[in-house]
Amino acid sequence: MVKKPWGWENRFAVTDKYLGKVIHVNAGEMLSLQYHRQKDETLLVVKGAMDLQLEDDRGQMQTHRLTPGMSRRIVPGRKHRMIGVEECEFFEVSSPEIDDVVRLDDKYGRQGTNTA
Structure with missing residues (x-):
């Protein structure tokens, strides 16, 4: 488990494919x-x-409320942010690029390309 300023994450699968x-x-x-x-x-x-x-496809930010059982795909190049409306947990399944994060805005002071 890796502690983060917003909560934590736990990697349960790390392969060359996902x-x-x-x-x-x-x-x-x-x-x-x-x-x-x-x-x-x-x-x-x-x-x-x-x-x-x-x-969205027009470059506008849209907010989607997600609750248990709901899912969304995030394709490369799409800006996104997750906000805990209440304490929440979700699975993230992705392609294997662990270090591929470009931060644009961060309330904890982490900026730019980073893996922390």
């Missing part, structure tokens, strides 16, 4: 506004509720 994580976001906390150059990911909420801010 990556699987369980991600826990504390209520009221958020991940950075970010995008991935290559990483293609799908999220599945299993506990609580989160708001997914996701860039």
Whole structure:
């Protein structure tokens, strides 16, 4: 388990073909506004509720409330951010590019391309 300023993540599968994580976001906390150059990911909420801010095809940010059983795909190049409306957990299954994170805005002071 890796502690993060917004909660924690636990990688349960790391292969040369895919990556699987369980991600826990504390209520009221958020991940950075970010995008991935290559990483293609799908999220599945299993506990609580989160708001997914996701860039649409016109470049506008849209907010989607996700609750248990709901999923969304995030394709490479799409800006996105997850916000814990309440304490929540979700599975993230993605292509294997672990270090492919470009941060655009981060309330914890982490900026730019980073893996922390």
